[in-house]
Amino acid sequence: MKILVCLKQVPHQDARLDVNGDGTWIREEGIKFEINSYDTFALEEALRVKDAGEAEVVVASIGPERVSQALRTALGMGADRAVHLKDDALAGSDALGIAQALAAIAREEQPDLVFTGLMSDDGNASSVPPMLAHLLDMPHATAVVKTEHKDAGLRIERELEGGALELVEIDLPCLIAVQSGINQVRYASLKGIMAAKKKPIAAKTAADLGVAELVGAAAAKVAIEKIEPPPKGDRAEILEGTTDEIVAGLLGKIKELGLL
């Protein structure tokens, strides 16, 4: 079995988020990046299939040079190969553009199973996985919290609201967008990190994949016009002072609420 895992590198969850010069995204200079948290669960889910039997795990990502760090980490965790679509022409792509590029990679790889995260920690849109599945003419399922191989397909559990679950039987090949918490993600071992240095990362351009016309700002159907802080609600009154003064303020409020 061949498994393709799509990874996105996103600003670190604790990174300082300043709006950039033209007000359409954040300032990316000088901040740390990491693998999108949901995608680490997707990679782990793929590695578990590999651990349980015979599977090749290929990771794919799109972005500038810094993305090779994310791919190295994935190889260190146990992925076999990586594909890095590194091309300035991708800048300004919308979700469908990204899905087109990933679909071109998938058509070269012909995976039996595609794993992605449910959403990204930056865009929060959950758009790319179902779009990618459509372009590959595969069924898909999102917010998946359990996968089990059964006959010619998978039996999966999707998370609904309030913790309820939906059981679905899905044919292979298919795309599974995993919910966070589906598994406990492993760390790359020292041995894994050493081995990763010898594993290949294939660099590709949009032209290599035949998607130059489908990606980038010119092809995008949706664009961000403006990024801004959310409207301020009735912001909390902030207690200031020494720890003793703050604690006295909190205690006073708890008493006022009749809870002491």
Added chain:
Amino acid sequence: MSLLVVAEIQQGAIREASYELLAFAARIGGEVSSLVIGDAALASEFAKRGGGSTWSASDAALANYNVDGYAAAILAAVEASGADTVLISNTPVGWDVAPRVAAALDAGFVSDAFDVQDGRYRRRVFNGKLDAWVRSSAAKTVVSVQPGALPAIDNQNEGGGEVKELALELPKLRARFLETRESDAGGVDLSQADVIVSGGRGVGDPEKFPEVIQPLAEALGGAMGASRPVVDAGWLPHEYQVGSSGQVVTPKLYIAIGISGAIQHLVGMKGSNYIIAINKDPDAPIFEVAQLGVVGDLFEIVPALTSAVTAARG
């Protein structure tokens, strides 16, 4: 503008969120038609209550959500209605099918919008820390709308729209619904607690929950909760989770410690009578829903507060 509202059935009734889509459609402006998948009687009801000219896709194979069948039904309704804008709630059904439909239509896709002004849609990004205004330049646009974004419209008195059965040839269903299972709260019922003290990713370490969070909860005679990242990391079992995929709580006092305030957590606790937030990041969204806040080191403040509460109880 011609809009198609995709209503959703949940437990035998049209969801409240579907009536919210009608409000969203009214804000965009234009002619509204609707689609109800899976139940012809409910299609009539939706048509009577503001859905306008309503398409019903009542094939028995659509009684439960499945991606191939629902995508085919929505695409057929877009074709039949000639809609240029499709609205669907950002629920487990909506987020699963809407992007797929958008790709099939070669449409612009706007995910989880909660406002629209002059053709620009507003949505949260970076887990609630920033907002983005986005615009679609495509001939067709699919928008998934955040449940609760706008108050529902229920136009019961406007007279009914026409209901038409949608001509539909279903494709092979490659993802098949088997069953739904209700959540098992596993013995931790936060709904009865007067006070809930919840810890988030900022607590930093699983050992700190019994050391720092639990003692304050106990001192206040309350219960301990947690945000999703804590549960995902395996620091606490799922039954402690407060949020849209965990428990929705409304205690007299909710203390959020080291929780930044992602939307999925806020949905689970914003109905609390009073909210106190303790976080080191002054820009954390949690301070926008809390009434009282402390910007500082939780490991300094929380143990001191626990001692003070214990002392006050005598």
